Amino acid sequence: MGVRQEQKEQRRQEILCAALNLFVTKGYAATKITDIAESVSMSVGLLFHYFESKEKLYEELVRMGLEGTNSPGAQKCENAIDYFAQFTEQLFFCMKEQPYIAKLFVLMANAQRSAGTPEHIREIALKVNTIEQFVPIIEAGQKEGTIRQGDPLTLSNAFWCSIQGIAEQYAVHPEMGLPKAEWIVDIVRA
Amino acid sequence: MGVRQEQKEQRRQEILCAALNLFVTKGYAATKITDIAESVSMSVGLLFHYFESKEKLYEELVRMGLEGTNSPGAQKCENAIDYFAQFTEQLFFCMKEQPYIAKLFVLMANAQRSAGTPEHIREIALKVNTIEQFVPIIEAGQKEGTIRQGDPLTLSNAFWCSIQGIAEQYAVHPEMGLPKAEWIVDIVRA
DNA sequence: TTTTTCATTGAATTTATATTCAATATTTTT
DNA sequence: AAAAATATTGAATATAAATTCAATGAAAAA
Numbered sequence: 001m002g003v004r005q006e007q008k009e010q011r012r013q014e015i016l017c018a019a020l021n022l023f024v025t026k027g028y029a030a031t032k033i034t035d036i037a038e039s040v041s042m043s044v045g046l047l048f049h050y051f052e053s054k055e056k057l058y059e060e061l062v063r064m065g066l067e068g069t070n071s072p073g074a075q076k077c078e079n080a081i082d083y084f085a086q087f088t089e090q091l092f093f094c095m096k097e098q099p100y101i102a103k104l105f106v107l108m109a110n111a112q113r114s115a116g117t118p119e120h121i122r123e124i125a126l127k128v129n130t131i132e133q134f135v136p137i138i139e140a141g142q143k144e145g146t147i148r149q150g151d152p153l154t155l156s157n158a159f160w161c162s163i164q165g166i167a168e169q170y171a172v173h174p175e176m177g178l179p180k181a182e183w184i185v186d187i188v189r190a
Numbered sequence: 191m192g193v194r195q196e197q198k199e200q201r202r203q204e205i206l207c208a209a210l211n212l213f214v215t216k217g218y219a220a221t222k223i224t225d226i227a228e229s230v231s232m233s234v235g236l237l238f239h240y241f242e243s244k245e246k247l248y249e250e251l252v253r254m255g256l257e258g259t260n261s262p263g264a265q266k267c268e269n270a271i272d273y274f275a276q277f278t279e280q281l282f283f284c285m286k287e288q289p290y291i292a293k294l295f296v297l298m299a300n301a302q303r304s305a306g307t308p309e310h311i312r313e314i315a316l317k318v319n320t321i322e323q324f325v326p327i328i329e330a331g332q333k334e335g336t337i338r339q340g341d342p343l344t345l346s347n348a349f350w351c352s353i354q355g356i357a358e359q360y361a362v363h364p365e366m367g368l369p370k371a372e373w374i375v376d377i378v379r380a
Numbered sequence: 381t382t383t384t385t386c387a388t389t390g391a392a393t394t395t396a397t398a399t400t401c402a403a404t405a406t407t408t409t410t
Numbered sequence: 411a412a413a414a415a416t417a418t419t420g421a422a423t424a425t426a427a428a429t430t431c432a433a434t435g436a437a438a439a440a
Contacts, residue, residue: 029220030306116220158369165355179348186376
């Protein structure tokens with residue numbers, strides 16, 4: 001892979017990055033190929049030299065999201081509430097460090113949820129974190145007494161949707177900052 | 191206003207309702223006029239007999255959102271945390287009663303946030319609830335000791351984003367239900 | 381019943397957007 | 411330096427979506 005290969009790879013990344021920004025702020029359908037091309041100062045023709053279609057570009061971003069966004073996976077936790085605390089802190093930390101994480105996060109959520117997503121792309125997106133992911137931890141925490149009582153699935157849902165809402169806002173308006181992780185963890189705390 | 195006027199008004203409502211569903215699940219840009227027409231079993235031509243354009247249809251929905259979604263406005267509260275409790279309970283209650291409320295809620299959020307929204311429509315959408323709306327109540331509550339310490343704007347933002355995330359999920363997947371209001375209120379509780 | 385008004389359709393048109401392509405410039409290899 | 415490979419462009423083409431329109435049917439008014 002000579003210097004040219006690297007150049008090409010670099011350019012692809014620029015395009016992906018610009019597309020991510022636009023997809024997150026305007027939505028996939030509302031983003032025109034010319035928007036992306038303009039945002040990286042390149043002709044549309046050249047853009048198609050790098051990506052075979054708008055959809056392939058989207059697919060590649062969703063694949064990146066699948067890699068880069070998978071649960072920070074809190075380690076060695078004493079109890080369930082600590083798990084939530086660690087998880088949330090790590091996630092917020094990642095988002096602050098690398099702004100594109102929050103954006104990928106939102107992209108994935110849209111790809112999962114929006115009825116407009118091409119089916120094969122949605123399937124990729126669905127491999128990532130889901131509403132149910134915290135259910136077993138919540139059940140354990142309720143036995144311990146560290147997590148509040150209530151239907152575990154509904155609790156998991158409440159926590160996860162809050163995180164999503166916060167990520168969505170942060171992705172578009174990072175200047176507002178992120179809340180303290182513990183505030184959000186208190187949704188599930190006993 | 192004969193029977194025909196009523197028929198016409200009724201038909202307009204049907205269209206608005208179908209469009210709301212599609213705009214919320216697929217997004218405005220991704221929703222085709224033919225999708226809407228199909229969803230109310232009517233030809234595209236007829237749809238244009240009722241609404242002059244897709245954008246006008248959108249605008250009318252956003253105007254409805256401005257009416258129907260404005261803060262339930264909690265009344266006679268002893269203290270700040272009660273205000274949050276009442277507000278959240280009322281909002282969740284409204285959403286459960288009338289499913290279109292949650293959808294209008296999401297429509298408004300998208301109209302406010304998405305860079306694709308026509309400017310004059312965004313302006314309408316921006317007249318409704320904002321991130322800052324809870325700041326004064328939070329400040330009062332912090333003096334009282336019923337609201338936790340921390341930057342009021344960031345707290346307001348955290349609470350509101352959580353509500354938005356939950357509404358978004360509920361609008362698309364109502365079968366999952368809504369969390370208990372107090373779980374979410376605990377984000378700001380001292 | 382005749383006339384008028386409104387509802388309705390589907391095909392034609394226009395407009396917007398994605399995608400291709402032939403031509404040119406630049407870089408790398410020989 | 412010549413040849414080959416790759417980058418780049420912008421205009422041409424294709425596709426898709428929005429919007430218009432002329433014609434038809436159904437209901438209301440006369």
